[in-house]
Amino acid sequence: MTTEPAILIENLTKRYGSGPTAVDALKGVNMSIAPGEVVGLIGPSGSGKSTLLKCLGAVIEPTAGRITLAGEVIYNNAWKRTDLRVLRRDRIGFVFQAPYLIPFLDATDNVALLPMLAGVANPAARATALDMLTALDVQHRAHARIPELSGGEQQRVAIARALANRPPIILADEPTAPLDSARALAVVKILNRLAQEFQTAIIVVTHDEKIIPTFKRIYNIRDGKTYEEPGEGRPI
Amino acid sequence: MINLARRDVASHLGRYLLTGFGLGLLIGVTLTMAGVYRGMIDDAKVLLRSGGADIWVVQQNTLGPFAEPSSLQDDVYRSLEGLPGVAETGNVAYLTMQVNHGGKDIRVMVAGYTQGRLGGPSFLVAGRPIAQSHYEAVADTKTGFAVGDRIRIRRNDYTVVGLTRRMVSSGGDPMVFIPLKDAQEAQFLKDNESIVNDRNRLADNPAINRPGQPDVLKAVEAIQTASHRINAVLVRVAQGHDPRQVADNIKRWKHLTAYTSTDMEDILVAKLIATAAKQIGLFLGILAIVSAAIVAFIIYTMTLGKIKEIAVLKLIGTYDRTIAAMIMQEALGLGVIGFFVGKFAATLWAPVFPKYVLLETTDAMRAFVITLLICALASVLAIRVALRIDPAEAIGG
Structure with missing residues (x-):
């Protein structure tokens, strides 16, 4: 039995501008990631990592190609959904280099906000949020305001938020950049555990030499094209 | 949610x-300015009401006695009392002028009236009405005079025998x-x-100072020094008569100008304080614009400080209307706080103002x-900025 990929990307291209000044940021990207898998996306600056992430995050429109998310074709030379906000809210999780939590909400409400936006009642959304915070071992800081949390705690709350609506895919943009080795590896360990636990595929965009050896599979992006490489899969 | x-x-x-709070002080100034305007109108009306008149009879073709000078003979009232519908009259x-009290000059409006007319x-808060025919006074409490005080008006000293209020x-x-x-x-x-000059001139005039006829000179001198002029005659209309009709009769038969109390109110409000009202109206407009600019600036800078958070909110699926509502509610909240602070401040400092400040509930x-409208409008700029924020800004690179 073949497992359906969490995300399947076929011949994805992105062109900025038109005419002689046009720039092809993505020139036929192909990727396939299974549920529960954590892959690294590496490449030099200007190689197209951020463009690919924005295309997958449905914040910019690709020029051509096809994206299938957990069996649903969301892009086939055009978006297949009219409301991309709902797509992002329900089907895609985001983790950023900085946590970018909402500073005027506490940890629970930062996580609960996503289910609430999806129409889940406040008590149920908060219960889900608490489950996620527990999964990330920050449940004891559930009612702390964001400025009161340490950097590591904030990053874990941000991961909990990404998971809140149980998306099939999480896009992590340099999530370990500001952390030291031990903390960076701890975050990767958490991502691996959560990917398995929630059967979520995670794409980790990174430059971080400390964590690259931990991936079992890596996509190297150069000049707008991806090259699949086996990773070391070093245990953490 | x-x-x-x-x-x-x-x-x-x-x-x-x-x-x-800062915005509230500005709103307080705005409310006070409106109160000053209302106070001016109320002052004008109270002056008219205090006389107890239905009709003001003044010199022909004048807007007297407040908007223009008006001079009448003080026996005009006799002929007025003969007209149908006139119940009571009073010369005023x-x-x-500046009244001296305890070595200090106080600006007042002196009103002369005939006792019992x-x-x-209209009422006293202390003391008694004027009982003697000379040198007694009733003063408004705003003058600061007390019963028994001696005040100097021109050459004569007067005893304050009673106090009144809002006159x-x-x-x-104050009156x-x-x-x-x-x-x-x-x-x-x-x-x-x-x-002395006038007497010398009369004495040097052979037409008046005739030998053997000293009474002619004395009579002319008496006419020149005596004053039988007044500014207006107040008329109270008998029950069942229309003040407008009575005023028209006075105009037609007595060659005088007569205004009903409504006409007088119009004269005072539309003519006497019109320029001041325009001035205040303009000032109110400027204050409203300044308040709007301040609220807009505050809300705008508050929004600029949240650009990354708004980008994240949009990225994770928050609707534009939710973000717009957040900004709008914060702007309206400022307006509500500002209004109550302003109302409190205006109520607190209104009595300190030298002129009457009337803070009306409707105002x-x-x-x-x-x-609230200004705050809602002021938040539009910030909402526009927030709605233009690209959710892609949350993703680096």
Whole structure:
């Protein structure tokens, strides 16, 4: 039995501008990631990592190609959904280099906000949020305001938020950049555990030499094209 | 759903309240300006009401006695009393002057009236009415005089025998009531040098100073020094008569100008204080624009400080209307805080103002609605900025 990929990307291209000044940021990207898998996306600056992430995050429109998310074709030379906000809210999780939590909400409400936006009642959304915070071992800081949390705690709350609506895919943009080795590896360990636990595929965009050896599979992006490489899969 | 505005405000409550307080002081100034305007109108009306008149009879073709000078003979009232519908009359003379009290000059409007007739103070808060025919006065409490005080009006000293309240001129000067004869003398009294000069001129005039006829000279001198002029006659209309009809009769038969109390109100409000009202209206407009600019600036900078958070909110699927509502609610919250601070401040400092400040509830309600409208409008700029934020800004690179 073949497992359906969490995300399947076929011949994805992105062109900025038109005419002689046009720039092809993505020139036929192909990727396939299974549920529960954590892959690294590496490449030099200007190689197209951020463009690919924005295309997958449905914040910019690709020029051509096809994206299938957990069996649903969301892009086939055009978006297949009219409301991309709902797509992002329900089907895609985001983790950023900085946590970018909402500073005027506490940890629970930062996580609960996503289910609430999806129409889940406040008590149920908060219960889900608490489950996620527990999964990330920050449940004891559930009612702390964001400025009161340490950097590591904030990053874990941000991961909990990404998971809140149980998306099939999480896009992590340099999530370990500001952390030291031990903390960076701890975050990767958490991502691996959560990917398995929630059967979520995670794409980790990174430059971080400390964590690259931990991936079992890596996509190297150069000049707008991806090259699949086996990773070391070093245990953490 | 979480109320984002409430949470955002709660996270920096002190700064938010302080901003609302600052805005409130500005709104307080606006309310006070409106109160000054209302006070001017009320002062004008109270002056008219205090006389107890239905009709004001003044010199023909004048807007007297407040908007233009008006001079009448003081026996005109006799012929007026013969007209149908006239129940009561009263001669009045008004003069604005500096009154000396305890070595300090106080600006007042002196009103001369005949005891027991129209034109006197409508009520007393202390002391008694004027009982003697000369040198007694009833003063408004705003003058600072007390019963028993001695005040100097022109050459004569007067004893304050009673106090009244809210009796002021349209200019806001407190009133001092004295007997009509004294007011006439004070109004038309010449200085000693002028009297001596006039006497010498008459004495040098052979047509008047005829040998063997000294009474002619004396009679002319008496006419020149005596004053029988007043500024207006107040008329109370008998029950069952229409003041407008009575006023028309007076105009037609007596060759005088007669205004009903409504006409007089119009003259005072539309003519006497019209320029001041325009001035205040313009000032109110400027204050409204300044308030709007301040709210817009505050909300705009508050929004600029949240660009990354708004980008993240949009990225994770928050609707534009939720973000717009957050900004709008914060702006309206500032308006509500500002209004209540402003109302409180205006109520607190209004009595300290030298002129009467009348803070009307309807004005306050109108100001509340306008404040909310201004805040809503002011937040539009910030909402536009927020809605233009690209969710891609949350993703680096």
